[in-house]
Amino acid sequence: MAKPSPKLRVFLCHASEDKPIVRELYDRLRTDGFDPWLDSELLVPGKNWPLEIQKAMRASQAVLVCLSKVALAKEGYIHTEIKTAQALQMEKPEGTIFFIPLQLEECDLPFSMREIQWGKYFEADGYEKLVKALNKRAEQVEAAQGIIKSRKRPRPAFGAHLPQGKGPGGTVTVRGGDKSTVVGGNVTNSIIGHTVTFIQQAPPAWHRPAAPRPVKPMVGRKKDFDKVAKWLRSGKNAAITAAVQGMPGVGKTVLAEHLAFALDGEFPGGVIYQPLGTGFRNPALAVPILEEWAGYAGRPRQDNLPPRPEEVRTLLARHGSLLVVLDDVWDIAAIQPLLNALPPEACLLVTTRSRRIAQELHGEIHPLDVLSDDDARELLKQRLHPSQAELPLLKKLARALGNHTQALDIAAGSLARRPRHLWQAAVDEMERQVREGSGFGELHLTDDEDKESRVEAALAFSYHDLKAEAQRRFRYLGAFAPDASFSAEAAAAIWGLKTTEEAEIQLAAFAELGLLSSFTPPPLGEGPGVRASPLPLGEGPGVRARWQQHTILRAYALALLKKEGEEENARNAHAHAYNRLMREADDRQIYFLMRPDYPQLQHAFAWAIAHDLGLAQGLAGNTANLQAAFYLVRENYAWATQLAEKSKDAAEDQKGAAMGTLGNALARLAASPGEDRRARLLAALAAYEEALRYRRPDTAPLDYAATQ
CATH class of the missing domain: 1.10.8 (Helicase, Ruva Protein; domain 3)
Incomplete structure (x- = not known):
């Protein structure tokens, strides 16, 4: 069996009851050339064992979390080890194999681990698959060390190593490399791009973006399709708009989806399909999208350092002609950071109801009329x-x-x-x-x-x-954010249903009637240690559909909701549902899975801040980590500022909570680029001092302790 060199340091996280089988695993790994760490072998009497375990885990290059029914059921330090390992995984570049759940027997995985492909030690080939994953991790470590050393060498001419070719419009193109996903996918993609200077020192890996499969079939539209496709093939930018200003539902999105999918193979650099919607009217919302785009070129996430449009433009360049689709644009200023990130070889396709926006993009315009x-x-x-x-x-x-x-x-x-x-x-x-x-x-x-x-x-x-109850459920869809998807679990909560399955049946019935559409999020990878598809909270393994209603249909649902006098109840149910979902995700440290629901969280907060200060406080606190993770700390600060303003005439406990939230927001903001760190931290201290006025030991001992 192939042995990695140097030896890979592997931490064995396990329950004491599983010591015999874990000891067997320890011996096999040592025999096969790895360097496993097992507490019973390496801890000596008199040592501070929690500290030594933490040090050993941080020094390891992979963590095997050995799971059994006993390990999952018992209370104890093993759960602290698991949370530490998960936190360390989040510090690694995307695609790094580090946190590997390993089932010692058939058992249910905790929800927080279901995004990671797990190994099954009890199966006949389980150990061989595990060794394959660890060998791949060893390759990642060696590759990373090689790149660090390369910084001391003379810089090669950028692009000198790249194979050349011709793409649409005569542009120089480079086809993407091996995109197989064997235990972690393209290793280079996970480690290139720690700083912008690396772009010139080593060839950036390219995870070629692919067009999603269209949600709905397209009937007819051949002339429309051929005309726009001809523009895009020749390298021209294009906009699909309504023949009648503002006319909804004529099929702009469906046409764009089918164009992107059909032309995917003709753009060597790939296709980036970006749905936006009516809620996308703030340039700050472009930042998480820019990070996603930068990820195609292997740029890892950098805390408090969001990618700049010009950096993303450099990362997207020189991989061949690229098709970028911005679907359902409502505000030209909001998409400007995305436009600034497009390299010269990119073709842009935009859909919009606004002819003015289409004209401002200075490309070809195709007005889409009703069907023939x-x-x-x-x-x-x-x-x-x-x-x-x-x-x-x-x-x-x-x-x-x-x-x-x-x-x-x-x-x-x-x-x-x-x-x-x-x-x-x-x-x-x-x-x-x-x-x-x-x-x-x-x-x-x-x-x-x-x-x-x-x-x-x-x-x-x-x-x-429809029957009366189905009519009510349709009206309550108006409580969701416009142009934003949602899960069946959220629908069940808003409708007051006991099970997600009952909501799925109703949603599917609405889809059959053409009243909404569904789509399945694409998988992100496979193999031990590779992040799998995101799962809606509270649901089992596998990828569940998400649902979305067309803007015009949602507008009618909301109007009917108001007419029946149900808006307050529905919006309240919506805000409480998303506060619960966000709280559960934050408590489990899987808040990033709520990223697709961020428009719904914004929608919930906007209602809560005007109607329920306590609920708004909960949403702000529970969403803070999600906002920090996706460079939305300024929106977190805006929420906190609104809370502080609204709480001026509120009860003392709400004032104290609001000022504590403001202090936390200011502290996060202090670490953001372009901010006066000292001024923000001083303001945070002032907010904490204000919070202490209302969080005294005699009136709120727990809240007081949290501020110390």
Whole structure:
């Protein structure tokens, strides 16, 4: 068996009850050339064993967390060791194999470990797979040491080592390297990029981004597809906008998804598909996206040092022509950091309802209109599978709904649930509602949305066909943040259901009716020690679907919610649900799994700060680590400032809590680039002093102790 050189230092974390089998593992690892650390072998009498264990773990290059039913059930120091190892893993560059859960017997993994691929020692080939992972880790260590040494050598000419080729538009391209994911994937990607200077000292690894598989099939649109594809193939930037200013639901996103997926192989550098939405109106929200983009070139996360657009531009360059899709843009200033990060060889495709935004991007503009007559009929045929005699009726429906894509999709969902002999009456009713503009009657949408008569007619018909409880659940979808996805667990909490499965059944039924869509987050890797797909909190192994409602449908749901006088109850349920989810994630130190839910957390805080100060305080405290992890400390500070202002006339315990939160926010802000560290820390101390006025030993002993 191949032996690593030098010996890899491996810490064995285990319960004392499992000592015999762990001792056997220790002996096998030593025989195979590793340097394992086992407390019973290396601790001597008189030593401070907790301190020695901490020192040994920090000096190790990998930690095996040996798990059994006993280890998971018992209380004791093993759980402290596990949390320490997880914290050390978070200090490592992305892709590093360090924290490796190893099942000694068949047992359930703790939720906080389910994002990591685990080994199974009890299986016939379990030890061989473990050794393969450890050997791969040894390669990572050696590669990292080699890069550190390379800093002392003369710098080669940048790009001299790269194979050259031609891509779309005649640009010089470089194809990505080996992207196999054998126990950690491309090792170089995990260690290149610790500083910007490394870019010139060693070839940056490239994790080629790939276009996601489209969520929905695209019916027709061949002329639209061919026209935009021709622009992108020739290296031109393009924007897809509505033929009628602000018209929603015509299929801009679907067209962009299919273009990105179809053209993926023609862009050697890959395809970056970035959904945005109506909530993306602050340039600060671009920072986590820039970090994700930098990760494609192997830049590891650097605490308090977010990647700058110009740095990301350098990292994205010279890997070949790149297609970048920004879907659903609402604010040109908000996306400016993303635009500044694009290298010269990148092609940009934007979707937006605003023709003004499309013009400001100075590229080709394609106004997307409703479907053609043939495409509209084809959409209905694919959804409904009509007989030849029913085709004239579908033609009448398409004409009544003006060939509007979303209206037809919803109408088809409604008809599919009804006996065919009732189709005629249903089509007549929808035609009447469009003609008379009746729909939901006097219903006022939000400022960002205008009523769409064709969508409203189809939606009203579908909505009134639902049972009362399903209608309530549809209305409560209006409590979610616009253009933001959510989990079935969150829906269950807001609807007051006992199980996630019951919520999934209802969500799937809504999707069949065209009232929302679902997608499955892509896996991030596989193999022992490799981060697996993120899991929604409270759910078991595997990747669960996330759900999202189109902006116009969410606007109608919210308007119906207000009309029924249910907005306060629904928004309160939403805020409490996300406060609980965020608290659970933060307590388990897996707060980063809530990153997809950040728009929902913002939405929850905005409601809570105006209606429930205690709830807002909870959201701010529970979300702080997530915000710090994704360079959103300034938003954390903004939340804390609002809390301090709102608490001026509140009870003393709320004043003390708000000032403590403000002090914490200021302390985090002090470590951010461009901040006056001394001034921020002095302000933090002043906030803590203010908090102490309300957290006295006699009135709040626990809160007082927390400030000491």
